[in-house]
Amino acid sequence: MFVISNSDCKVFDWVWWKPKRLERYFKEQGIEGPSYKLIHGNIKENAVATKKAKAKPMESFSPHSIAPRVFPFLHQIVEKYGIPRVNVMDPDLVKEVLSNNGHFTKMKPNPITKLFVSGLASYNGEKWARHRKIINPAFHQEKLKLMLSAFYACSDELISKLEKRTLEGPCELDVVPELKLLTRDVISRAAFSSNYEQGKRIFELQTQQMELLNQGLQSAYIPGSRFLPTKGNKRMKDIHKEISNILRGMINDREKAIRLGEMHNEDLLNLLIDSNIKEIQEHRNVKNGRMSVEDIIEECKLFYLAGQETTSNLLVWTIVLLSMNQEWQQRAREEVLQVFGTEKPNFDGLTNLKIVSMILYEVLRLYPPVTSLKRFTDKPMKLGEINLPSGVLIGLPILLIHHNRDIWGEDAEKFNPERFSEGISKAAKYKSSFFPFGWGPRICIGQQFAIIEAKIALTMILQHFSFKLSSTYVHAPHLTQNIQPQHGAQPRRLERYFRKQGIRGPPYRLIHGNVAENGAASLEAKAKPMTGFTHSIVPRVLPFLHQTVQKYVALNIFHTKAENMVVEALFFLDKLYENNSSLKKRKLSIFWVGGNPRVDIMDPDLVRDVLSNKFGYFTKLKPNPVVKLFVTGLVSYNGEKWSKHRKIINPAFHQEKLKLMMPAFYTSCNELISRWDKLALEGSFELDIAPELQCLTEDVISRTLFGSNYKVGRQIFELQTKQQELLFQCSQFAYIPGSRFLPSKRYKRMKAIYEEVRTILRGIIKERENTISHGVVHSEDLLSILIESNLKEAQDHEAMKDGNIMSIDDIIEECKIFYFAGQETTATLLLWTIVLLSMHQEWQERAREEVLRSFKESKPDFDGLNHLKLVSSTTSSKSLQTSYCSFIYGNT
Numbered sequence: 024m025f026v027i028s029n030s031d032c033k034v035f036d037w038v039w040w041k042p043k044r045l046e047r048y049f050k051e052q053g054i055e056g057p058s059y060k061l062i063h064g065n066i067k068e069n070a071v072a073t074k075k076a077k078a079k080p081m082e083s084f085s086p087h088s089i090a091p092r093v094f095p096f097l098h099q100i101v102e103k104y105g106i107p108r109v110n111v112m113d114p115d116l117v118k119e120v121l122s123n124n125g126h127f128t129k130m131k132p133n134p135i136t137k138l139f140v141s142g143l144a145s146y147n148g149e150k151w152a153r154h155r156k157i158i159n160p161a162f163h164q165e166k167l168k169l170m171l172s173a174f175y176a177c178s179d180e181l182i183s184k185l186e187k188r189t190l191e192g193p194c195e196l197d198v199v200p201e202l203k204l205l206t207r208d209v210i211s212r213a214a215f216s217s218n219y220e221q222g223k224r225i226f227e228l229q230t231q232q233m234e235l236l237n238q239g240l241q242s243a244y245i246p247g248s249r250f251l252p253t254k255g256n257k258r259m260k261d262i263h264k265e266i267s268n269i270l271r272g273m274i275n276d277r278e279k280a281i282r283l284g285e286m287h288n289e290d291l292l293n294l295l296i297d298s299n300i301k302e303i304q305e306h307r308n309v310k311n312g313r314m315s316v317e318d319i320i321e322e323c324k325l326f327y328l329a330g331q332e333t334t335s336n337l338l339v340w341t342i343v344l345l346s347m348n349q350e351w352q353q354r355a356r357e358e359v360l361q362v363f364g365t366e367k368p369n370f371d372g373l374t375n376l377k378i379v380s381m382i383l384y385e386v387l388r389l390y391p392p393v394t395s396l397k398r399f400t401d402k403p404m405k406l407g408e409i410n411l412p413s414g415v416l417i418g419l420p421i422l423l424i425h426h427n428r429d430i431w432g433e434d435a436e437k438f439n440p441e442r443f444s445e446g447i448s449k450a451a452k453y454k455s456s457f458f459p460f461g462w463g464p465r466i467c468i469g470q471q472f473a474i475i476e477a478k479i480a481l482t483m484i485l486q487h488f489s490f491k492l493s494s495t496y497v498h499a500p501h502l503t504q505n506i507q508p509q510h511g512a513q514p515r516r517l518e519r520y521f522r523k524q525g526i527r528g529p530p531y532r533l534i535h536g537n538v539a540e541n542g543a544a545s546l547e548a549k550a551k552p553m554t555g556f557t558h559s560i561v562p563r564v565l566p567f568l569h570q571t572v573q574k575y576v577a578l579n580i581f582h583t584k585a586e587n588m589v590v591e592a593l594f595f596l597d598k599l600y601e602n603n604s605s606l607k608k609r610k611l612s613i614f615w616v617g618g619n620p621r622v623d624i625m626d627p628d629l630v631r632d633v634l635s636n637k638f639g640y641f642t643k644l645k646p647n648p649v650v651k652l653f654v655t656g657l658v659s660y661n662g663e664k665w666s667k668h669r670k671i672i673n674p675a676f677h678q679e680k681l682k683l684m685m686p687a688f689y690t691s692c693n694e695l696i697s698r699w700d701k702l703a704l705e706g707s708f709e710l711d712i713a714p715e716l717q718c719l720t721e722d723v724i725s726r727t728l729f730g731s732n733y734k735v736g737r738q739i740f741e742l743q744t745k746q747q748e749l750l751f752q753c754s755q756f757a758y759i760p761g762s763r764f765l766p767s768k769r770y771k772r773m774k775a776i777y778e779e780v781r782t783i784l785r786g787i788i789k790e791r792e793n794t795i796s797h798g799v800v801h802s803e804d805l806l807s808i809l810i811e812s813n814l815k816e817a818q819d820h821e822a823m824k825d826g827n828i829m830s831i832d833d834i835i836e837e838c839k840i841f842y843f844a845g846q847e848t849t850a851t852l853l854l855w856t857i858v859l860l861s862m863h864q865e866w867q868e869r870a871r872e873e874v875l876r877s878f879k880e881s882k883p884d885f886d887g888l889n890h891l892k893l894v895s896s897t898t899s900s901k902s903l904q905t906s907y908c909s910f911i912y913g914n915t
């Protein structure tokens with residue numbers, strides 16, 4: 024029997040009943056779409072389609088049919104069902120939604136988004152009206168005229184920069200960063216004039232905030248999760264605070280100055296404060312008539328967000344399209360030269376630029392910076408013939424409407440500014456089919472601002488330069504404005520996805536996937552020894568995987584903790600299918616680790632494809648936060664960070680460096696032999712060699728890593744071993760985000776060990792850095808070599824500083840990974856070598872003969888080691904890894 028409390032009901036209603044009810048409701052009215060999936064809805068299908076679409080550049084760029092690429096999922100739905108999830112394609116209905124006063128409201132932003140920005144764009148009702156009224160005057164034409172000098176100054180900077188680049192003739196240049204910088208500067212000057220530099224700092228912080236927000240929006244928002252003290256949440260709060268503090272300072276100063284009649288900057292901030300003060304004076308007695316300082320802060324942040332990326336997008340696509348269509352570039356330049364000559368553009372002249380306007384409109388039609396608008400019904404209502412209950416999301420897909428042939432004619436996908444020659448209203452069959460800035464009361468407040476800015480920049484660029492596409496240009500438009508959740512596992516759907524392709528596996532179980540079954544199989548397998556001396560160890564070492572492979576055959580899919588790998592695996596399969604159609608016939612199976620399937624590849628050619636990362640999709644998985652307490656370092660990094668570290672670490676493993684470590688190897692081995700010699704004094708003896716070999720490899724890595732500090736090294740390793748045990752205990756369950764913050768005893772202990780190890784390592788490293796920088800020659804241990812290589816890198820890239828070198832924290836992690844990666848693995852190799860040589864006495868004898876022939880009784884030397892033929896083939900061929908190792912390498 025189940026007991027369901029009130030709060031359970033609410034949650035259930037939210038994740039299941041309500042969406043299902045709505046689905047029925049729409050079906051009855053003939054509105055169909057893909058069925059609702061628990062919690063995530065169709066977010067995931069959308070993400071998969073988007074990612075898949077993004078992977079390939081477009082085949083040709085003559086027709087600008089970017090909808091299937093930019094909006095792949097929506098595009099497919101529209102194709103399949105006509106009207107999806109109430110996406111309104113009919114221009115008349117669009118107008119009805121947008122001009123509606125108050126019933127189609129903006130959706131409440133999710134609370135994480137609020138940390139980023141709120142302001143005008145997200146308010147509804149009275150609060151929106153009040154703010155809009157106060158802000159409106161700041162965007163009036165005569166105010167914009169006053170900002171012209173700011174627009175001009177920024178474009179002028181860009182032109183000077185480009186002129187320098189082209190002194191020697193034509194140059195190749197990525198315009199995206201340049202134009203981003205331009206629009207950022209424009210909004211910074213226009214909004215904050217004299218506080219322009221502070222403005223830039225705010226924008227830097229906002230950019231960071233946007234990245235964090237993107238990470239946070241990767242999956243459907245789960246109420247309450249923002250209160251978890253995750254690193255991301257904390258950083259977002261800190262950034263929010265810092266931005267607010269900077270802005271509060273500015274606003275207070277300005278308010279004071281304005282009240283004293285001192286300063287009169289014509290920037291947005293002043294206009295806003297001015298307008299606000301007026302509002303207060305007019306409504307002295309009306310409570311809440313004004314904006315608070317917090318309100319003004321939010322509006323300033325919104326200006327940046329709403330005005331920067333949008334306008335730079337417009338400019339970028341204008342340059343691209345005018346490069347593709349040289350005749351229009353020519354016509355635009357002729358017009359500009361006719362209106363302004365080579366003079367600075369002025370306001371009246373800008374309004375006379377007809378061709379330039381037509382071009383900008385056509386760019387906004389084909390590549391609208393805001394690709395869709397969303398509204399929400401806050402009560403039951405009718406839209407055209409459709410009944411809508413409250414709580415329905417309405418999508419107004421600007422991009423799809425802008426590309427629709429029924430509306431724009433057969434050349435809808437062609438760049439043809441001519442269609443705007445008689446103005447916007449005559450450009451399409453239906454009025455209101457062109458709405459890049461929205462429509463109705465909530466139309467973009469910065470529309471004129473953006474158009475003036477774009478016109479000035481374009482005019483000045485055309486006056487000075489001509490441009491064409493570089494041969495390296497790849498036409499691959501994608502969505503940047505709308506923040507799209509891309510990842511987040513959706514097991515049931517993926518299961519179906521795989522099944523359709525003939526790939527099966529054990530069924531997914533809620534939250535933990537197959538982790539518990541895996542654990543149980545391991546315990547069971549471990550409980551009994553193997554019968555006889557056989558080498559078929561797979562069923563024992565990887566019992567569950569083995570069973571899965573047996574049952575579901577061939578390539579086996581088993582996915583670990585990995586948000587993005589899910590999608591990437593699907594992707595890769597598609598790629599493989601493209602290249603190898605016979606694969607389609609093979610069966611695959613899935614294995615669920617938490618919500619994620621794991622794909623185990625058994626075909627050596629495919630293994631190589633994955634490891635060579637030919638397609639660029641195979642990255643290392645991000646370690647889960649608990650694993651991070653144990654170790655990160657080189658094995659877990661990707662991309663630039665990985666290559667930087669690998670470059671610095673590589674020299675430490677060069678052959679001549681390894682030669683210098685020989686004495687350390689020798690000393691450690693000698694200790695073991697002396698110990699064994701003592702035991703053997705009385706004749707043969709029985710010994711568990713596993714701890715002996717463990718001890719040997721620990722000693723070796725301690726000495727080679729830390730040289731004279733090797734005793735401290737041993738202390739670290741004891742701590743790390745404990746940490747590893749704790750981690751292993753945690754690994755019996757799928758990682759549940761946030762669970763590490765539960766103050767469990769195990770977690771507390773892990774945290775304490777983590778700190779202790781860091782403190783010890785930091786001490787050693789600082790000391791070394793100190794002596795090395797004072798020219799004291801150190802023993803040739805790994806740590807010194809690493810620090811030296813790092814210092815060298817710092818000298819080579821002096822100008823770039825920190826970006827190219829490792830921090831102390833980085834070095835700490837690398838020391839930990841050396842221990843982890845180098846100790847257990849080597850001990851295992853040695854252990855199995857001894858075991859196998861015990862099982863196969865004849866090979867033991869042959870190996871001994873070889874060794875005695877090479878070294879007699881003397882100490883082994885480097886060259887001699889190279890000549891050991893038998894020894895090499897035995898050891899390398901029989902190496903095994905334990906489950907611990909795969910914990911990090913294989914990321915189970």
Ligand code: HEM
Pocket residue numbers: 143144145155210325326327329330331333334337391392393396397458459460461462464465466467468469470472473
């Ligand atoms: C090419 C450039 C731009 C495009 C395509 C664009 C597009 C849009 C669109 C489509 C909306 C309506 C959103 C909705 O109805 O849900 C909007 C609203 C808004 N835009 Fe823009 N925008 C641009 C530039 C700017 C600039 C430069 C600023 C400010 C400096 C700005 C500030 C705003 C604000 C504050 C709103 C909210 C208005 C409200 O809800 O009342 N935009 N923009």
